[in-house]
Amino acid sequence: MKQTNVIQDSSGILGIFGSEDAANNAYYGLHAMQHRGQDGVGIAVSNGETVSCIKGLGLLSETISSASLQDLKGSIAIGQVRMATTGDSQLENVQPIMVRAHQGHFAIVTSGMITNAITLRNQLEEEGLIFQGTSDAELIAHLIQIHPGKFVDKIRGVVQMIEGAYNFMIATRDSLYVMRDPYGIHPLSMGKSEQGTIFSSETCSFGILGAHFEREVNPGELLCLCPDKVESIQLVPAHKQTTCAMEYVYFSRPDSIVNTQTVHEVRTRCGEALARQEDVQADMVIGVPDTATSAAVAFARISGMPYEIGLMKNRYIGSTFIRPTKQQRQEGMRVRLNAISSVLKGKRVILVDDSIVKGSTAKRLSVLLKEAGAKEVHLRIASPKISYPCLYGTERTRQEELAAYNYTEEEMCALFQVESIRFLSLEDFKKCIPDTSCLACFNGNYSAKLCDYIKEIKE
DSSP: OOOOOOOOOOOOOEEEEHHHHHHHHHHHHTTGGGGGGGSEEEEEESSSSSSEEEESOOOOOHOHHHHHHHOOOEEEEEEEEEEEEEEOOOGSSSOOOEEEEEEEEEEEEEEEEETTHHHHHHHHHTOOOOOOSOOOOHHHHHHHHSSSSSSSHHHHHTTTTTTTTEEEEEEEESOEEEETTTTTSSOEEEEEEEEEEEESSTOOOOOTTTTTTEOOOOOEEEEEESSSOOEEOOOOOOOOOEEETTIIIIIOTTTEEEETEEEEHHHHHHHHHHTTTTOOOEEEEEEEETTTHHHHHHHHHHHOOOOOOOOEEEEOOOOOTTTHHHHHHHHHHHEEEOOOOHHHHTTTTEESSSSOOOSSHHHHHHHHHHHHHHEEEEEEESOOOOOOOOOOOSSOOOOGGGGHOOOOOOHHHHHTTTTTEEEEOOHHHHHEEEEEEEEHHOOOOOOOOOOGGGGGGOO
C-alpha cells in the first residue's frame, strides 16, 4: 500500500563518544533537552561488540530508570527526546531505531524532516522491504542496508538520495557517525569534556556534562569517530546556511547557542524591537513563561512600563505546542499556566508571547487573564506572522490552520478576545537574528527542496 503520510521528528538528539559512562551521560544530556519533545525517549549504547537500547513513550524520567541504565555498558551512546509532528505516538517510531543485520548491529537517531521520504518509502515497499513504523530513522536504516561498501560509503549513498532538513547519528559496534544536512537547517553542535566528545541538538546539554562548546557541525559534514581516528568529511557540498529561525523564537533553551548567537540575547533584541513599535500605555508588561520571558523583560525596559509576574507555569507539565494532538494541547494549556489575580485585577496588561501558530494558546491566555480580573489585554508577539507551514520538521501544521493565514489583525483581536494585537515586523526581526536563518514559515522562501510536500504551499 502506498504511503501518503509519515511521522516526522522535530526532536533533540545527542551522541557521545569515548565516555566511560556513556549511558548515564546520555541520560543527563537528553534531560537538558526534554523541552524539545515529550512523546518518547530512547538511548542506545555500544560496548565494542554489540549495540543495546532502551526506549519508551513519555518523559525521560518516566521511561528510563537508573536500574535500566546500569544494563547499558559502553563508551558510545546516542539518544533522542522525541516530538511527533504528525499522527499518533507509537513505540515503533520512538528512536533509536535498532538494526541487526549481517553487516553488523547499529542504531540510528534523527531530527528534522526528509521531504522526499514518502517517495522513497513507496519505492522500497514496491521492492519488498517492510517498515515497522513511519520515522525517517527507519527509512535511513533501510537505505543504509541496501547500499554497498564501507559504512561511510553507505552513508554517502543515502545522503545523495534524501532531501530536506535532517540531522542523524549512527552508533555501530565501535564507531559514531554524525551527519548534518547541507543547509544546516536544524542546529547540531560538538562539545568536548573529560567524558569524551559530545554532539547535541542544543548546547545546553554541554553544561550538565561539564563539556565546553567546540564548534557547530558544518552543513553537509559527516564526522566519523572511530577507534583509531576521527575524520571530518564534507560529504555533500554545503549550501548557504539557513538555520531555522524558530530555534531562537521558541524551540531552543535561552542558554543555548545557535549559529554563534545565544538564544536569550536574540529574544532580548526581539523584545526591544517590538517595544519600539509600541503606542499603547498599559499598567504592566507580562510574558508567557518561559519562552517569552526574555522578550517581555526587554519590552518592559525599553517601553518604560513595569514588568510583572502575572502568569505562573507548572514546571511539571510539558510544552503545549509540541503535544501531538489538539485535545492534548488544550488539556495541557489548562493545567500548565495559572494567572495571579492579585497582580492583574483591574489592570491594563501588555501580554508578550513568542509566536502565534494556530492561535489556540493566545485565545486561552487572554480568557485566563480576564477571568483573573485584567481590564484590558494587549497581545504583543515577538516574532513575525507565521503564514506558511514548516515542512522541515517542526509541527506539521497545514497552512489553512495557521491563524495569520486565515485572519486579519482585526479579526484576530475578536477571535482572541484582546483589545489589540501587534507582531514584530519581518524587517525588524531580520535585524535581530543572524542573516543565515531560515524564514520560510514567515515569508514562504524555502531553501531545501520540498519534494513530496510542494502542493501544501498556497499563495
